[in-house]
Amino acid sequence: MVIRTLQHLPFPNWQRCLKLLVFLMEKMARVTTVLSGSTITGRTMFCHLDAPANAISVCRDAAQVVVAGRNIFKIYSIEEEQFVERANLRVGRKLSLNFSCADVMWHQMDDNLLATAATNGAVVTWNLGKPSRNKQDQLFTEHKRTVNKVCFHPNEIHMLLSGSQDGYMKCFDLRKRESVSTFSGQSESVRDVQFSIKDYFTFAASFENGNVQLWDIRRPDRYERMFTAHNGPVFCCDWHPDDRGWLATGGRDKMVKVWDISTTRTKEIYCVQTIASVARVKWRPEMKYHLATCSMMVDHNIYVWDIRRPYIPFGMFEEHKDVTTGIVWRHIHDPYYLLSGSKDSTLYQHMFKDASRPVDRANPEGLCYGLFGDLAFAGKDSMFTSDSNRKTYGGERRYPIFFFKKPDLSEQFANVSSALNVFEMEGGSNSMDWFVNMAQQYILTGRSLAELCDHNAKIAKELYRYQLTLIFSFYHVTENEETEGSDVPTDYLFGDVEGDEDDLYMVDHENAPAEEHEYILPQEAFQLRHEIIDNPSAPDHLQDKMESPHVSGNEAETVCLTPIESFSLMSISQPLYDAYLPADYFNSLVKDMLHYYAEQGDVQMAVSVLIVLGDRIRKEIDEQTQEHWYTSYIDLLQRFKLWNVSNEVIKLSTCSSINCLNQASTSLHINCSNCKRPMSSKGWICDRCRQCASMCAVCHQVVKGLFVWCQGCSHGGHLQHIMNWLRTSSHCPAGCGHLCEYT
Secondary structure, three states: OHHHHHOOOOHHHHHHHHHHHHHHHHHHHHHHHHHOOOOOOOOOEEEEOOOOOOEEEEOOOOOEEEEEOOOOEEEEEEOOOOEEEEEEOOOOOOOOHHHOEEEEEEOOOOOOEEEEEEOOOOEEEEEOOOOOOOOEEEEEOOOOOOEEEEEEOOOOOOEEEEEEOOOEEEEEEOOOOOEEEEEEOOOOOEEEEEEOOOOOOEEEEEEOOOEEEEEEOOOOOOOOEEEEOOOOOEEEEEEOOOOOOEEEEEEOOOEEEEEEOOOOOOEEEEEEEOOOOEEEEEEOOOOOOEEEEEEOOOOOOEEEEEOOOOOOOOEEEOOOOOOEEEEEEEEOOEEEEEEEEEOOOEEEEEEHHHOEOHHHHOOOOEEEEOOOOOEEEEEEHHHOOOOOOOOOOOOOOOOOOOOOOOOOHHHOOOOOOEEEEEEOOOOOOOOOHHHHHHHHHOOOOOOOHHHHHHHHHHHHHHOOOHHHHHHHHHHHHHHHHHHHOOOOOOOEEOOOOOOOOOOOEEOOOOOOOOOOOOEEEOHHHOOOOOOOOOOOOOOHHHHHHHOOOOOOHHHHOOEEEOOOOOOOOOOOOOOOOOOOOOOOOOHHHHHHHHHHHHHOOOHHHHHHHHHHHOHHHHOOOOHHHHHHHHHHHHHHHHHOOOHHHHHHHHHHOOOHHHHHHHHOOOOOOOEOOOOOOEOOOOOOEOOOOOOEOOEOOOOOOEOOOOEEEOOOOOOEEEHHHHHHHHHHOOEOOOOOOOEOOOO
């Protein structure tokens, strides 16, 4: 009746109204399902299992859950207060590897139908309606290696899909005894397969090489689309229950990514960074932007993320004591109950209201220094404004008419508004030219220690780094003391000296002048306020002088001190130390100084001195600290694009972990620009098409030096030729029509 009435409307309006009616009916059906007599109730609870679980799955009415693993295969009913075991499917005289399950799936259209993926490569279906104890129904043994995943079609009761470690996916018709289709990804092992909820013929498959493929079950010869989703294996994928174009993937790179495949080109629209490899990902029912994840190792918690706020979890369940291996929402239209199994041999039901909220414990302030000394500080708005009563405008919120209850505020992130202040350095003070110039002009090897220190001291002085100048001069002096001290024993006096640091006061005892000058301090230079009665006794070697009958009255009125006979505040007549110093005399001082500069952030000074002094000081500093200094300095050099200096520092390092940095990823694998096949390691001729692969598209000669090519069309040539060509034309010089760009 409604449709007949709508037909009288103009075509665009009739079609729009019909779509709206269908959408409203679907929402009404969901609300009715949740609010019917089978309303989901319960509490947070758990039960102990006989063995670790590898996977779990829930039946259509959310009343039972199946737990599968290498040594467990049981069905539990979910009661109001506890789990109750209902069936043990590991029965029989001989338990084969068919009972060792890597995955399990409960059909959402038939409550009696189960499927498991076995570690021996078998795909097994189970019929719970069988009267016998053994519920095994069909056995498919077409896979050659472990089956990682099984998946029932959401709308077709007899269609089952499997993905295996052998790199193949197989589609089974349960009415037949063998597979009806085999899909080869031409890649490594398949980790997950999932039928699309909205598209009848489409399924997604994830692989260990980081790719995700989309297939049409009607075309097993070739995938419809493939894209690289992660850096490393993709362990899981899940279609959005409401938006047919959204696919979530999780991988070993610790990321969860959401892809929009509704357009011709797959686009990443959201990305969540986790702290460990992502093993499972499941969209949260009735919550468009929420999904749950668990990790493959290290992290035992279950996280619920709002993909619009990817930097902190929306909710977190911390009950498991070992790695969580399986998660599933209890009902496809209920977002408040989550089931999970773990290697700690427990099965949990989590209530979302009991989840911890990490945002409540998060630090609301942040502080960070920039590369050039700028300081950024983020905090609540109230910290930066005097108006404490100011309210943050949250924007207008309008809710559709089919929402029968007001939004739950507990399902919203804390509405906290923050502000960012950036404090910049004064003009000119943030220049890092001195760092670049010192890195380029320092000499770290190839000369004697004295020459290296002298050269580097001059460089530091030219760049107005006077403290570093004194440090290198100090090393120069200590080197001379170690090498020349036995020939010319001298005493160096260190103090607050103005002028050049080389003009130090020295006293030479062997070549002393024949006549010693007396240094006389007149009595009137110190005005006495009262008579000094108790005089301290004089040194022994002066007693004889004072008691001598040759001391005149004029001499008694003055104090006479000679450099040879006395100890003065102005000079030191006796050597401070022996002229023959041990080789490691200054090591402790140098060690403390290097630690000081490193703690101040000047790793350039620490690493430069470490390389210049070499074995003299290297043994005094532990290798872990040296590695940290080298890594920090190399990172700074690479930030300033000082690649040659960075490579030299890597070569001069004695840390094994640093030396190998410039020895990794040194091979370049190229394909022939004609036949697109991999090139051999010898010559410029392709072994397959017998044509020269490195021909310049401009001069048509073999490129034997620098070769530059377009990543879009693979054509290229001499660097200078391509640069000159692209100055006047944006089209490929090979004539393929591609618009090339030189960057």
